[in-house]
Amino acid sequence: MNAMNFTEPEERGALRAAVAELGKKYGHEYYAKQARAGLKTDELWAEAGRLGYLGVNLPEEYGGGGAGIADLAAVLEELAAAGCPLLLMVVSPAICGTVISRFGTDEQKKRWLPGIADGSGRMVFAITEPDAGSNSHKITTTAKRDGDGWVLSGRKVYISGVDEADAVLVVGRTEDTKTGKLKPALFTVPTDAPGFEYQQIEMDIVSPEKQFGLFLDDVHLPADALVGEEDAAIAQLFAGLNPERIMGASFSLGIARYALGKAVSYANERKVWGAPIGTHQGLAHPLAEIKIELELAKLMTQKAASLYDSGDDFGAGESANMAKYAAAEVAIRAVDQAVQTHGGNGLASEYGLGTLVTAVRLGRIAPVSREMVLNFVGQHSLGLPRSY
Ligand SMILES: Cc1cc2nc3c(=O)[nH]c(=O)nc-3n(C[C@H](O)[C@H](O)[C@H](O)COP(=O)(O)OP(=O)(O)OC[C@H]3O[C@@H](n4cnc5c(N)ncnc54)[C@H](O)[C@@H]3O)c2cc1C
Helix, strand or coil: CCCCCCCCCHHHHHHHHHHHHHHHHHHHHHHHHHHHCCCCCHHHHHHHHHCCCCCCCCCHHHCCCCCCHHHHHHHHHHHHHCCCCCCHHHHHHHHHHHHHHHHCCHHHHHHHHHHHHHCCCCEEEECCCCCCCCCHHHCCCEEEEECCEEEEEEEEEEEECHHHCCEEEEEEEEECCCCCCEEEEEEEEECCCCCEEEEEECCCCCCCCCEEEEEEEEEEECHHHEECCCCCHHHHHHHHHHHHHHHHHHHHHHHHHHHHHHHHHHHHHCECCCCEHHHCHHHHHHHHHHHHHHHHHHHHHHHHHHHHHCCCHHHHHHHHHHHHHHHHHHHHHHHHHHHHHCHHHHHCHHHCCHHHHHHHHHHHHCCCCHHHHHHHHHHHHCCCCCCC
């Protein structure tokens, strides 16, 4: 019988080490400074793209690294652990890159993937709507046939990074010609298309990536804006949503590692009663608990990524949900405890922790909320009745 292997492949270890070096070169100070000045982290994004990190999961023939989502997740985790959680990695290479690689035509792959892979192009992702939210069956953004092409109308909300994207992968619906029912379909919409407008939503998150409301008012799209089959969009959507959850987990895990690292260093140095404050179990035990929860969440994230990369979309779904949940919860706890460990310094800008208090709360809300994950586990993992 084969033993289960809990060691990452050597190449991934080397990738982590190289990405960690890049993250250290920029660091949280750079990230927070850019965010506070209303600027992006373009230099870091471009360098990560040039070094092949952003497209590590995309096919080699379109400029990617030919590896899997486990490797892309390792890249995001390491950058976040260095204090640079690049939110757009969740959408551009992970969701959009995956969906186009798996379901796009050769033409679509040639057009979009090389830019996504080398960082020169960005594609963001829009599913959330003001009146649908967690219930994506209720989305109303609709595409109507227009000769060979499409006309798309609707509204989206809380869409990350639209101002820095070339295009948005929009989840809309088309009408089934036989039944008249609406079914989901995915469209690439260039951000400069006539009829496409966006408006920034002010958020209390210190982040270089901004959030937007989208207004699609009779946006005319060519036939090849439709990605994949009109009839199989649910399956295609799920193919992109598992990587989204795995990357959401990695985003949280990296921030948890960053916060825990800072808390431990400070607890070892700061003395107010003669001995380092880490001597007090009131501070040491919560940090030890966070370390345990972090390792557990990381293991589940690795399991989800491994199942996804082996082609088990169904098995990956359960683990990806659990990983996203566990990683978000430990990240919230880690940042909170790191602030507490630092006393007053925990909220001083110089110590680089207060910036992350709302960033980690995002992990409990998006890409899928804590409650919707618990609904999934209750129903699918435990066999409880559906509650909604
Ligand atoms: C910073 C940020 C970035 C984002 N980026 C993107 C993006 O790039 N693209 C995109 O498409 N979306 C994005 N989102 C949207 C995000 O995915 C949604 O906010 C999230 O899915 C929750 O939807 P909602 O905000 O409409 O909340 P609602 O669906 O209104 O839910 C409100 C509350 O009710 C709870 N709830 C709802 N239904 C149930 C139920 N059946 N049982 C129990 N509890 C329930 C929820 O868990 C939540 O706590 C982003 C959000 C934020 C905050």
